[in-house]
Amino acid sequence: MGQVADLDAAAAVFNWDQETLMPPGALNSRAETMAGLSSMSHSLMTQASTVSLAEEIRANLEELPDFEQGIMRCFLRDFDRLVKLPDELVRETAMAEALAGEAWKTARANDDFAEFQPHLSKLIELKSRAAELYGYEGHKLDALMDLFEPGLTVATVDPVFARLKAGVSAMLDEVREHEQPDDSYLTNGDVPSETQMRFAREVATKIGFDFNCGRLDLSAHPFCTNFSHSDVRLTTRVEDDLRTCLFSVIHEAGHGMYEQGIDPRYARSAAAGGVSMGIHESQSLFWEDIVARSREFWQWLFPQFRETYMDANTAVDAEQMYRAVNLVRPGLIRIAADELTYHMHIILRYEIERSLFSGELKAEDIPAVWNEKMRDYLGIVPPNNALGCLQDVHWSFGGFGYFPSYSLGKLYAAMMWAQVQQDMPDVRSQIAAGNFASLLDWLRRNVHQYGRTRDSRRIITDISGRELTEKDYLAYMRVKIDDIYGA
Amino acid sequence: MGQVADLDAAAAVFNWDQETLMPPGALNSRAETMAGLSSMSHSLMTQASTVSLAEEIRANLEELPDFEQGIMRCFLRDFDRLVKLPDELVRETAMAEALAGEAWKTARANDDFAEFQPHLSKLIELKSRAAELYGYEGHKLDALMDLFEPGLTVATVDPVFARLKAGVSAMLDEVREHEQPDDSYLTNGDVPSETQMRFAREVATKIGFDFNCGRLDLSAHPFCTNFSHSDVRLTTRVEDDLRTCLFSVIHEAGHGMYEQGIDPRYARSAAAGGVSMGIHESQSLFWEDIVARSREFWQWLFPQFRETYMDANTAVDAEQMYRAVNLVRPGLIRIAADELTYHMHIILRYEIERSLFSGELKAEDIPAVWNEKMRDYLGIVPPNNALGCLQDVHWSFGGFGYFPSYSLGKLYAAMMWAQVQQDMPDVRSQIAAGNFASLLDWLRRNVHQYGRTRDSRRIITDISGRELTEKDYLAYMRVKIDDIYGA
Numbered sequence: 026m027g028q029v030a031d032l033d034a035a036a037a038v039f040n041w042d043q044e045t046l047m048p049p050g051a052l053n054s055r056a057e058t059m060a061g062l063s064s065m066s067h068s069l070m071t072q073a074s075t076v077s078l079a080e081e082i083r084a085n086l087e088e089l090p091d092f093e094q095g096i097m098r099c100f101l102r103d104f105d106r107l108v109k110l111p112d113e114l115v116r117e118t119a120m121a122e123a124l125a126g127e128a129w130k131t132a133r134a135n136d137d138f139a140e141f142q143p144h145l146s147k148l149i150e151l152k153s154r155a156a157e158l159y160g161y162e163g164h165k166l167d168a169l170m171d172l173f174e175p176g177l178t179v180a181t182v183d184p185v186f187a188r189l190k191a192g193v194s195a196m197l198d199e200v201r202e203h204e205q206p207d208d209s210y211l212t213n214g215d216v217p218s219e220t221q222m223r224f225a226r227e228v229a230t231k232i233g234f235d236f237n238c239g240r241l242d243l244s245a246h247p248f249c250t251n252f253s254h255s256d257v258r259l260t261t262r263v264e265d266d267l268r269t270c271l272f273s274v275i276h277e278a279g280h281g282m283y284e285q286g287i288d289p290r291y292a293r294s295a296a297a298g299g300v301s302m303g304i305h306e307s308q309s310l311f312w313e314d315i316v317a318r319s320r321e322f323w324q325w326l327f328p329q330f331r332e333t334y335m336d337a338n339t340a341v342d343a344e345q346m347y348r349a350v351n352l353v354r355p356g357l358i359r360i361a362a363d364e365l366t367y368h369m370h371i372i373l374r375y376e377i378e379r380s381l382f383s384g385e386l387k388a389e390d391i392p393a394v395w396n397e398k399m400r401d402y403l404g405i406v407p408p409n410n411a412l413g414c415l416q417d418v419h420w421s422f423g424g425f426g427y428f429p430s431y432s433l434g435k436l437y438a439a440m441m442w443a444q445v446q447q448d449m450p451d452v453r454s455q456i457a458a459g460n461f462a463s464l465l466d467w468l469r470r471n472v473h474q475y476g477r478t479r480d481s482r483r484i485i486t487d488i489s490g491r492e493l494t495e496k497d498y499l500a501y502m503r504v505k506i507d508d509i510y511g512a
Numbered sequence: 513m514g515q516v517a518d519l520d521a522a523a524a525v526f527n528w529d530q531e532t533l534m535p536p537g538a539l540n541s542r543a544e545t546m547a548g549l550s551s552m553s554h555s556l557m558t559q560a561s562t563v564s565l566a567e568e569i570r571a572n573l574e575e576l577p578d579f580e581q582g583i584m585r586c587f588l589r590d591f592d593r594l595v596k597l598p599d600e601l602v603r604e605t606a607m608a609e610a611l612a613g614e615a616w617k618t619a620r621a622n623d624d625f626a627e628f629q630p631h632l633s634k635l636i637e638l639k640s641r642a643a644e645l646y647g648y649e650g651h652k653l654d655a656l657m658d659l660f661e662p663g664l665t666v667a668t669v670d671p672v673f674a675r676l677k678a679g680v681s682a683m684l685d686e687v688r689e690h691e692q693p694d695d696s697y698l699t700n701g702d703v704p705s706e707t708q709m710r711f712a713r714e715v716a717t718k719i720g721f722d723f724n725c726g727r728l729d730l731s732a733h734p735f736c737t738n739f740s741h742s743d744v745r746l747t748t749r750v751e752d753d754l755r756t757c758l759f760s761v762i763h764e765a766g767h768g769m770y771e772q773g774i775d776p777r778y779a780r781s782a783a784a785g786g787v788s789m790g791i792h793e794s795q796s797l798f799w800e801d802i803v804a805r806s807r808e809f810w811q812w813l814f815p816q817f818r819e820t821y822m823d824a825n826t827a828v829d830a831e832q833m834y835r836a837v838n839l840v841r842p843g844l845i846r847i848a849a850d851e852l853t854y855h856m857h858i859i860l861r862y863e864i865e866r867s868l869f870s871g872e873l874k875a876e877d878i879p880a881v882w883n884e885k886m887r888d889y890l891g892i893v894p895p896n897n898a899l900g901c902l903q904d905v906h907w908s909f910g911g912f913g914y915f916p917s918y919s920l921g922k923l924y925a926a927m928m929w930a931q932v933q934q935d936m937p938d939v940r941s942q943i944a945a946g947n948f949a950s951l952l953d954w955l956r957r958n959v960h961q962y963g964r965t966r967d968s969r970r971i972i973t974d975i976s977g978r979e980l981t982e983k984d985y986l987a988y989m990r991v992k993i994d995d996i997y998g999a
Contacts, residue, residue, distance in 0.1 A: 031548035035522030038529060039739075047743065050725035054740030054779060061518035061780070065552075238537035252526075253541030256534065292541060293548070 030293040032066040034252045044244040095478035099295035129421035136411040145388040165382040169426030173302040192499040200353045203510040208349035211267045218263045225274035233465040234278040247273040249280035257281040279309035286473025296476045306434025321457035323347045355403040369402040371432040439498035517780040519553040521739040531731040582965035586782035616908035623898040632875040652869040656913030660789040679986040687840045690997040695836035705750045712761035720952040721765040734760040736767035744768040766796035773960025783963045793921025808944035810834045842890040856889040858919040926985035
């Protein structure tokens with residue numbers, strides 16, 4: 026496990042370096058190095074000595090103390106998944122994904138779905154074969170969602186997403202009847218990158234990201250990675266819109282604080298890292314949406330924000346800022362979507378994936394279905410596929426089943442928030458005072474510390490006493506929509 | 513070989529990151545990751561399947577085409593060296609080096625040789641055992657010098673260094689009789705770091721370092737590393753003295769251009785990288801000393817240097833600058849030494865190493881011998897051991913036999929320069945015009961391209977038709993000393 030962790034850390038540092046610092050001419054040699062490390066990691070996990078070790082562990086699992094047992098269950102989960110796929114399929118998939126990645130970039134740049142379509146068809150076929158080998162009880166997509174959110178099934182998601190869609194749709198109808206708050210003062214475009222980075226860094230420090238064990242840098246797309254629990258790297262981008270850098274950094278710091286909060290005794294073991302994409306996203310969204318889009322947060326931060334970014338005579342107050350960071354506006358692009366309409370982008374993708382893997386839909390049908398659903402759910406139709414079904418990278422790397430994690434993250438975060446408010450009745454005034462230590466401690470105790478040893482269902486039921494539900498999220502949004510657009 | 517190269521590249525990127533960017537809290541987890549990668553690389557090279565592969569390659573070596581044969585000879589050289597040491601000794605040495613490294617830092621900080629001495633004794637004992645296992649014909653130090661400069665022996669070095677010492681000593685006596693040129697205008701201390709970095713970067717670009725396949729960053733001590741031939745990283749530091757950053761960058765760019773010039777077909781094989789420390793140093797010193805301390809170089813660069821760094825009314829010209837970058841001043845510190853007295857620092861260390869490994873000298877005798885030799889060779893005695901025998905990191909990582917490479921680098925560079933002037937009669941006017949392309953091309957053809965497939969003796973005899981000699985270096989310095997200090 027230590028060796029696999031070291032190889033994964035090496036791949037992560039190369040990947041971070043590639044996004045932030047790598048000279049352009051190094052692209053090809055870097056790809057070779059990355060492929061080499063990945064193949065070594067795969068060989069380590071599937072070699073004969075690992076196979077016999079895994080069987081020995083499995084036979085003696087119940088006799089291990091709880092702590093070791095937790096780690097070994099994570100190891101066996103990884104092992105069982107890896108050995109189910111023959112080397113042949115792994116290699117063919119890696120090759121197809123590499124080609125699809127390049128084809129997707131060109132297809133998106135040229136708005137040419139036909140160029141990407143054969144690659145997409147090939148990946149769907151390969152992932153179908155993988156799903157059959159992994160095995161599933163209900164829907165074929167279950168086997169793929171399990172890679173990102175262990176245990177998640179279409180049978181669980183379908184009813185939740187149906188109610189979520191209805192709730193979002195109703196609120197969206199209300200929003201449409203009201204005027205939008207003014208937010209033009211947030212896009213004045215003349216604030217230097219260094220100022221925005223410094224401010225975002227101060228806020229990240231304040232909410233609890235530990236820069237003694239982390240960094241913040243620039244990259245084309247914001248992300249968070251880590252090379253150990255004590256070396257967590259955030260990246261962000263800076264745009265004219267003053268919300269972009271700040272909210273990206275808070276989001277990535279949410280991911281980063283999760284990694285920093287995992288029990289260090291899990292370091293270099295299969296139990297290190299976040300347990301699922303959904304729980305990881307719940308942590309980034311907890312800070313980005315629930316905390317940083319709250320009225321209390323802006324009561325605390327607005328004076329500093331104003332001093333850093335605004336003319337002395339700009340007539341804006343904390344309440345207006347609260348409204349401006351909570352605007353709901355249907356748009357074409359998922360990653361630019363607001364807290365409410367974001368789900369429609371996810372549900373659309375999920376429904377397409379579900380049909381692709383049940384065989385009802387073919388890759389070539391995607392553009393038409395995409396545009397139809399965009400009109401139904403958000404009332405807008407993409408003018409081209411580049412702004413439609415070609416916008417996301419996920420399918421080009423074979424990441425089918427990944428998208429639901431994003432919406433689950435919001436639902437988990439809302440369930441956590443409901444419990445936080447019971448456990449910490451003064452949490453809102455703590456936020457208004459810029460005091461986040463108790464809140465972070467709550468997340469550390471209830472989520473972070475466990476690493477991969479507790480699955481998302483266990484985490485969320487231990488916290489809330491309930492199964493996954495959209496109710497808390499819809500109730501939370503109900504208040505916000507009333508705040509922003511209410512009478 | 514690809515896997516070993518990938519692991520080495522991973523160790524290199526982690527090391528570079530540690531020196532330039534790593535958050536301080538990551539120190540321990542980083543050390544664990546590095547140890548893990550190093551142990552994987554060692555296991556790969558010594559595992560049973562590699563052993564049988566190596567024997568198969570050895571048995572069929574002569575039948576391979578030249579190109580493959582060159583690579584396989586490099587592989588066998590690495591393999592043969594590694595398998596000679598039992599795992600037990602490798603582990604014990606790694607542990608002793610780690611402890612010695614920490615002890616050295618404290619000892620140097622507290623000027624306490626007694627703290628370092630037992631570690632040094634232990635390392636000398638371990639390296640003696642390694643030398644016996646590697647094997648040697650003449651002196652035990654031969655087996656250790658071979659790690660840095662394959663084939664180098666005490667029998668070769670002794671007469672060369674004896675004549676070098678005499679020559680340097682004679683010139684130093686002459687220098688002592690003359691006044692020093694003024695260089696106070698180079699230490700005004702108010703030039704921002706960004707300005708110095710930008711200027712150094714422009715010069716590095718101009719001499720031929722390819723920033724499309726490389727970077728320049730800041731670190732505590734300048735170094736050059738690479739993660740492939742197309743990803744070469746230089747670092748430097750900035751001080752009040754305007755020479756520090758510029759000459760460091762030119763030096764490191766010399767190393768970097770060597771790596772960038774190696775035949776890319778050797779990538780991810782045992783033939784990638786520079787062939788020896790001496791040849792590597794010859795490339796950095798060729799650019800730093802022979803080119804960048806030449807009169808013609810400053811005829812070209814001085815107008816730009818003046819415009820960037822000096823007041824319009826500073827009365828300095830290119831000729832004065834040429835003198836200021838060629839000052840000879842005996843000092844205590846090796847890495848701050850000038851082109852001439854540098855050899856005395858090396859010869860002193862070499863003579864001590866030679867006595868340590870012949871058994872004539874014990875670790876505890878080093879401070880006294882060091883100070884005595886400093887007085888004899890440079891006429892100055894260190895006021896304490898921190899500025900004397902504790903100044904260098906090399907012995908603390910067991911790098912006995914490394915120091916001669918530095919002086920060899922200067923001798924090789926002078927031998928190359930003698931040949932360059934014959935092959936390119938207009939080379940001086942090319943330098944004066946800021947045109948370095950033909951010069952770099954000459955080094956590419958005669959040195960860089962071969963990677964590790966030609967040893968330093970072959971490289972230097974192919975170029976010059978002669979064996980290693982100090983003659984060209986002394987002749988080159990003779991002219992310079994006359995220029996700077998002559999009548």
